[in-house]
């Protein structure tokens with residue numbers, strides 16, 4: 001066809017730019033609500049944010065950054081990696097930072113799984129594993145859980161020659177459950193060496209159980225394990241979007257090749273470094289959670305509700321159904337000024353996830369749900 005005719009044919013078409021196959025099959029991530037339908041002021045307990053906010057040192061570092069907004073950030077986030085290295089005792093050159101751990105989940109899947117590959121995770125795993133797998137053309141695969149807990153045997157049974165990655169959040173969101181260090185080791189031992197195990201420690205600062213591990217020893221020892229962490233939860237820096245990965249050198253190299261050159265803002269680097277170094281503030285947030293998590297769990301159990309044991313900064317509560325359904329409890333809490341998280345999209349339509357709030361909020365939630373159960 002002469003070039004001119006071909007061009008005319010193309011111009012005559014009304015076709016829209018079309019996304020690649022599979023993109024329109026993705027159900028967009030729905031974040032925790034922050035407003036009630038009526039617009040009445042509400043307390044947000046829907047995104048597992050820290051009720052204590054951020055460390056004053058982090059806020060000061062954030063404000064200080066305002067003086068140099070015209071400068072690009074350090075593309076290697078050296079200040080932050082050095083701070084993390086000092087606090088966690090990990091080599092700075094084996095750390096990479098991202099715009100939230102979400103970005104790092106996406107970069108890992110982008111790099112290691114594509115069309116024809118499977119990305120495996122537990123039944124009630126964090127939704128971004130599925131969304132990123134789909135967006136890079138890979139197939140998300142789930143393995144059944146037992147008692148809303150990651151089941152290592154089921155994950156190992158679900159492996160196929162196409163499995164490229166396994167994601168396990170420990171503790172898991174939205175269930176709050178965890179697997180022990182011994183179980184993580186057993187999971188890793190059952191994986192072929194070419195399968196990448198990603199241990200997502202978004203809530204790793206909270207557990208106090210002696211048999212819990214954030215998985216760093218596995219990253220120390222093996223070439224196919226990555227640990228992810230976030231500043232969005234205990235550090236109270238959700239708004240800045242900041243996460244980090246501890247990984248083998250060959251994976252750090254890959255992530256550094258594909259990430260944006262300035263993927264972490266200067267404000268996030270500076271505030272993150274200050275937050276990481278303020279270990280007294282982190283300890284205070286941990287102790288606060290260790291007091292109010294069992295308190296709220298026990299109050300709600302006392303109402304006859306099923307509260308799943310949680311090692312995070314939130315609880316998963318099962319409602320009996322009928323007029324006391326999770327959907328009605330959600331509406332009731334919203335009417336009374338509190339927003340929990342509906343988790344039907346995690347396959348848990350009978351449950352609500354509730355973040356541990358300030359003392360007055362926890363007390364209010366217990367009272368509101370007691371009234372709801374009497375209604």
Ligand SMILES: Cc1ncc(COP(=O)(O)O)c(C=O)c1O
Pocket residue numbers: 047048099100101102103126169172173200202229230231232238241242243
């Ligand atoms: C298990 C898990 N992983 C990762 C994330 C993402 O965190 P962020 O992108 O804010 O670092 C979350 C946030 O809710 C989470 O619950």
